[in-house]
Amino acid sequence: MGATIEAAVLNTAPGALEIEQLQLDDPGPDEVLVRVVNAGLCHSDLHEIDGTFETEPPILLGHEASGVVEAIGSNVIGLRTGDHVVTCLSVFCGRCRYCTNGQLTLCENRNGLSHDRPRPRLLNAAGHPVRPTAGIGAFAQAMVVHQNALVAIPRDMPLATASILGCAVTTxxxxxxxxxxxxxxxxxxxxxxxxxxxxxxxxxxxxxxxxxxxxxxxxxxxxxxxxxxxxxxxxxxxxxxxxxxxxxxxxxxxxxxxxxxxxxxxxxxxxxxxxxxxxxxxxxxxxxxxxxxxxxxxxxxxxxxxxxFMGSNQFKVDVPRYVDLYLQGRLLLDEMVSERVTLRDINSGFATLSSGSATRVVADIGES
The missing domain is CATH 3.40.50.720 (NAD(P)-binding Rossmann-like Domain)
Incomplete structure (x- = not known):
């Protein structure tokens, strides 16, 4: 396994996230190691925490995030170490009938891209696999994700603001x-x-x-x-x-x-x-x-x-366009972030989200 990381894990549902150490595997040929800087808190995460949606703990939640590429697999195209990136849960294969028809959010092979690999991405202290939600698992110091779940963004785009692009804004x-x-x-x-x-x-x-x-x-x-x-x-x-x-x-x-x-x-x-x-x-x-x-x-x-689903997006095209709109002042994103919390205080962030008073809560996880 590659590295030891700190993460907020859901071990029981309904329940609360628990801060613990996980072992993160090295990236495979089509995967990218990303140092997480920020992660948005989404209602779908909340619904797994409170038991509204059925889930199978232990699971590492978090699917909209921003970060910096630390390492890439041998088959990765279009991404380099040091790139600033945003995740999107609608990972796509690019080969099935829906992808070739431009309907990336309907990809037939999404689950396989997210979860099928020789070894688990994450292991807890007991040596048991921890499933990263949507193949991402962003409530952690680092993540290993398929290259088709990432898009590079310009360096002048603030990463905290960029973190909400991959789900709420794109949707x-x-x-x-x-x-x-x-x-x-x-x-x-x-x-x-x-x-x-x-x-x-x-x-x-x-x-x-x-x-x-x-x-x-x-x-x-x-x-x-x-x-x-x-x-x-x-x-x-x-x-x-x-x-x-x-x-x-x-x-x-x-x-x-x-x-x-x-x-x-x-x-x-x-x-x-x-x-x-x-x-x-x-x-x-x-x-x-x-x-x-x-x-x-x-x-x-x-x-x-x-x-x-996910705004019928083609996020590799859409997200850079949304960044341009933000940088031009035509898309308000900073104003959508109601609260920022640390990884260790992430449960308080979900309490705010649950209250209905927040537009979006963002977790500050690492340094840019």
């Missing part, structure tokens, strides 16, 4: 730009103003939407949404959000985005549409409750309902 912006292809002058509704929702709001503004309506139940987050580009806000606790949106848009929105992960809000996203509108579900809606929609609105009004 929200990609849902607008790639999944829905929002057009200038249209009306857009975003339900949920967490990290993904705020990114979608910014995407709608950049795309030239005439109306960008933010829907949430937290007044402070609705106020923040105006800073990110919302032209109107709707508090779903005070009014019927569907009726409020239909009134604001004079009959229904052209595009809606569900960024909560609830069957109720997914149904609302569809109901908020005008004829010919497109609802995109970005949140992780549980399988246990179906999404209720009116069939007549599908065939008489030509409304559409679709899903979007």
């Amino acid at each position: 929200g912006l990609g849902a607008v730009f790639r999944s829905a292809r929002v057009q200038p002058g249209t009306s857009v509704v975003v339900i949920g103003t967490g990290g993904i929702g705020m990114a979608a709001i910014q995407g709608a503004k950049i795309a030239g939407a005439a109306q960008v309506i933010a829907v949430d139940i937290v007044p402070e987050k609705l106020k923040a949404a105006e800073r990110f580009g919302a032209t109107h806000t709707v508090n779903g606790r005070d009014v019927d959000p569907v009726e409020a949106v239909r009134e604001l848009t004079r009959g229904g929105a052209d595009f809606s985005f569900e960024a909560v992960g609830s069957s109720v809000t997914a149904g609302q996203a569809f109901s908020m549409l005008g004829p010919g509108g497109l609802a995109t579900v970005v949140g992780m809606v549980p399988d246990t409750v179906p999404i209720a929609i009116k069939g007549s609105e599908l065939y008489l009004q030509e409304k559409r309902l679709q899903g979007s």
Whole structure:
């Protein structure tokens, strides 16, 4: 094994992350050793910690991160030691029918790229394997990841800010730009103003939407949404959000985005549409409750309902573009980071995320 690293490991679910020493293997031919500098805390991590999503401990969570390349495998192309990089969990093979069709987020071989290797990437003190989530495992001082889960970024991009690009920002912006292809002058509704929702709001503004309506139940987050580009806000606790949106848009929105992960809000996203509108579900809606929609609105009004995994991204192209938008001052990322914590205080960061008061929390793990 290559090195001993400090990491925050989930050993029981539900539970809390525990700081411990792990043994990290050397990178294989298609892998890269990255020294982690920052990692974003995501709701999908939280849902594994609190038991909402089933998981198999021990697991090293964390999938959106930034860092510096320390070593590369013999087959790695396009990355060099010293490069600043961002991770993305939608690793792709580049060879299957979906990859060759440009649908990288639907790659058939993702799980194999992330987990199939001769030896475990990580071992704990008892010598047992620790699974890195999505083949990344960013809540640690270093990680070994497949080269197709990384993209290089310019050195003038702050790594703390860059860490949220690989999941929240790519998902929200990609849902607008790639999944829905929002057009200038249209009306857009975003339900949920967490990290993904705020990114979608910014995407709608950049795309030239005439109306960008933010829907949430937290007044402070609705106020923040105006800073990110919302032209109107709707508090779903005070009014019927569907009726409020239909009134604001004079009959229904052209595009809606569900960024909560609830069957109720997914149904609302569809109901908020005008004829010919497109609802995109970005949140992780549980399988246990179906999404209720009116069939007549599908065939008489030509409304559409679709899903979007990780913003249908092509992150090797998308992330550098988002960096350019940030450096030009057109994409607000620093403002999306509500709190920063150390690796040892990561549980307090998840407590903040769980409270619903934060847009994004970032862990400071190493030096750039």
